[in-house]
Amino acid sequence: MFQLRPPGTGLQSRERADGDAGGIADPPKGEFARLPDGPQSATDPRQLIRARHRSSSVLTIRQTLLSTLCASAHDEAMDSTAHKLDTDVVIVGGGPAGLSAALSLGRARRQVLVVDQARPRNRTAPHMHGVLGHDGLPPLKLLEMGRREVAAYGVRTIVGDAVSARASESGIEVTTTDGVIRARRIIVATGLTDELPEIPGLREQWGTGAVVCPYCDGWEHRHHVIGVVATSPQSVAQAQLLRQWSDRVVYFANDVGEPDEAEADALARRDIRVERGAVMSLQISNGRLEGIRLEDRTVPVDVVFTGPTLRPNDELLRSLGADTTDGPMGSWVTVDRDGRTSIPRVWATGNVVDPRANVSVSLGLGSLTAGTVNADLVQEDITRAPTKGSTSLASEPSH
Template sequence: MSTTHTVDVVVIGGGAAGLNGALMLARSRRTVVVIDGGDPRNAPAEGVHGLLALDGTPPAELLRRGREDVRRYGGRIVAGRVVSAGRDDDDDFRVELADDTVLRARRLLVATGLRDELPDLPGLAEHWGRGLVHCPYCHGWEVRDEAIGVLGVGPASLHQVLLFRQLSDDVVFFRGDVELDGRTRARFEARGVRVVDTPVAGVESDGHSITGVRLADGRIVPRTVLAVATTMLARTDGLDGLALPTEDVQHGRRVVSGPAGTTAVPGVWVAGNVTDLTAQVGASAAAGALAGAHINADLAAAEAEAAVPEPFSPASEAALTARIVGERRHGLPLPA
């Protein structure tokens, strides 16, 4: 089993949140290692959208540039999968990878993202990220004016209908088990949205693209794009030893966090989709940067405290305070 010296921060996750957090830390002259599992959530997408000055950039290209940025300031990128993480005997963190590599760190930033659970519907999954979409802000412009179908899987689907209707005049809502009150039906009708109450049996395609939705009674409703609200689950594989608290929310399950990505576990921060399930790439990157800055500040405070000579008595504290006051008042140091 290979080991390394203790670094300031190990970042678990090489997406936008993890890389931007690592960038902030590396620019602060922190020793930082990013563990990149190599399976970003947005890999099937043709481009990242809604990101100022980088709109349309392929996800792989965006991450390649991000890795280059981190390396430019001395950060390391390690390809691997975490199998365990927890505190070591000396109160630092120990992170073990699937290839038996062991990393040790004073602080951790968890930016592992999430995984999407799709409805168990025949023919659906193979179109994920292309004809099957979930976010009108990520993919909406690209499917504008298409024949769009929204699959009803919960309350979020009602919101999706209105957002995708903004992008196309041809929207059909396949209700499934979602209950519709009279007011909602009236709103959909007023906006020209057709509601299909018959259960969906599967998705039709030509081998490459979606062509329609097959209903339980055998009818096929022609569609070229389907939208679905996925169940979004924070990726926590291999992190059980950290005992990070999670909570179930409307859209799935997230790691609980406080300001700047702090967690209930001292020394561990989180950023991006692992805690904010609906964050787009820009928001995830910003959260990573904020967490990185706070980790650096935490380390700086700890280092300053550790540098104070012991014992530090009340008398010595009073003398130091008087010295600082004198320096500020007169602009010159007082005699020692």
């Protein structure tokens, strides 16, 4: 039986901005906390849960890890040839990708711990769309359902931050804000952060009156006046895409500058109006978006679409020395199609390594990565299994 050690020295992660992936609150003993339905745009989900369960006895990380190892039913199911550390797999990040991986691994009778910051990227959105079977479901509700499902297979979830990690020949050592976890494998599913343009009012409206994804929010704003605030040359393509949902799209050139001649002609042919000048702020009344303020005028709009800068929360992966690849959207940790990084025993999945991974894609990627991790553990179990002599049939002696 191990003892949780206090955090030691090691490479520390940079402080994470709002928008980190994950999404769980401190679980009361015996069951996971239930998140309320409906919009959560103005409140940190961790505060909601803690206020609701102040009188509950909360599992500490020490109790969580201890109960994971002592759960007799789960221990009996484990292969006796497994190389025993604190747990088989530690998953850092409890969003759709992380919980999906946890579900598959739990069903594979692996010991799994999920470490989550409880700050999901989409926590300000009242609903999510385009997720088959869950269209219109609040995103925090999906995470609540996921935590209950994985718990049924012995997966334990703890609230905390994984601040550093170290890989060795025997496994992975993860230092959290509460102690150290040793695992055979690690899956990093920490998501990404949306870095928003410095436009007053934009952060307050993010997830409701200001959004990014046409496939997530376009239907709800069909036929509305849609304002596209340019943040890069790719914003012209965003305006053209949104023309599919509304014939009242307004392109705000902002500080990006004028569209070139070909772009301006294409916008005009689809009746997309171009507003020139820097965007000063959003006009908001009683919490509702009413328009976009320029230097000398205000343009009424019903919703703002814009393109934030996407920053992967990959400090843990970089501290381990994972290879990266530079591309049009910046530098991202390199993984193969199964989520395997360049570091042995280290996987990553979801939009910490793929900026295109929405909720549906992240669910699939988490499941795919979990299957590969389990297969890798099986190979290690075979290698570590003691030799018990040959089982081949001896040849009959000749006469």
